[in-house]
Amino acid sequence: RKEVEQDPGPFNVPEGATVAFNCTYSNSASQSFFWYRQDCRKEPKLLMSVYSSGNEDGRFTAQLNRASQYISLLIRDSKLSDSATYLCVVTPGGSGGSNYKLTFGKGTLLTVNP
Amino acid sequence: DTAVSQTPKYLVTQMGNDKSIKCEQNLGHDTMYWYKQDSKKFLKIMFSYNNKELIINETVPNRFSPKSPDKAHLNLHINSLELGDSAVYFCASSQGPGNAGANVLTFGAGSRLTVL
Numbered sequence: 001r002k003e004v005e006q007d008p009g010p011f012n013v014p015e016g017a018t019v020a021f022n023c024t025y026s027n028s029a030s031q032s033f034f035w036y037r038q039d040c041r042k043e044p045k046l047l048m049s050v051y052s053s054g055n056e057d058g059r060f061t062a063q064l065n066r067a068s069q070y071i072s073l074l075i076r077d078s079k080l081s082d083s084a085t086y087l088c089v090v091t092p093g094g095s096g097g098s099n100y101k102l103t104f105g106k107g108t109l110l111t112v113n114p
Numbered sequence: 115d116t117a118v119s120q121t122p123k124y125l126v127t128q129m130g131n132d133k134s135i136k137c138e139q140n141l142g143h144d145t146m147y148w149y150k151q152d153s154k155k156f157l158k159i160m161f162s163y164n165n166k167e168l169i170i171n172e173t174v175p176n177r178f179s180p181k182s183p184d185k186a187h188l189n190l191h192i193n194s195l196e197l198g199d200s201a202v203y204f205c206a207s208s209q210g211p212g213n214a215g216a217n218v219l220t221f222g223a224g225s226r227l228t229v230l
Contacts, residue, residue, distance in 0.1 A: 032217045043204055043221035044157065085155065091217050101170050102217060104157040 006105040023088030024070045034089040078112045120205045120222035135225045137205030144210030146188035151202045
């Protein structure tokens with residue numbers, strides 16, 4: 001099982017749609033979880049952290065299920081500008097440098113159509 | 115003012131050559147990274163330095179040698195380039211271990227290396 005797995009998509013949705021992405025991780029000791037966004041031919045940028053109790057930032061909601069080892073990202077009222085690749089990111093447990101080795105999923109490509 | 119800047123942005127070179135990519139950050143971060151993103155878009159860590167000290171060294175051919183002259187700079191030198199080295203190389207930085215932002219990376223714009 002890969003360390004971090006995501007459905008690569010592509011997801012094609014109309015403007016205004018709600019879309020959800022899931023991501024599973026293999027290391028049950030993983031401590032920190034994030035969603036990053038990468039536009040075409042650009043660098044990844046932090047979208048949001050994922051907290052144990054779930055968290056929301058505007059139209060974006062992130063949730064963590066430690067028992068099933070997955071995290072999710074929900075985007076409501078999709079905009080054209082949401083078109084990007086969404087990367088699930090996990091840090092391993094442990095101390096020292098290894099805990100800063102962010103492991104990226106391959107990403108899920110989202111295209112929002114007019 | 116660019117937070118994490120890397121040069122060159124594009125690099126096209128022949129197999130067997132040696133090349134360097136430079137990275138600088140003005141965020142005051144203690145930790146810097148090199149990531150490689152291949153043609154399948156998989157982003158994989160190569161190295162990380164915290165305050166000039168190597169803390170992460172993944173299984174990378176020893177043709178790749180990072181150097182951190184100070185905590186604001188992390189360069190990557192690649193010897194004897196191979197076709198499989200073609201990728202986008204991203205530099206990134208974050209706060210140091212133990213800080214709230216230790217896992218929040220700011221990436222540079224990437225350096226696209228093409229080996230012919």
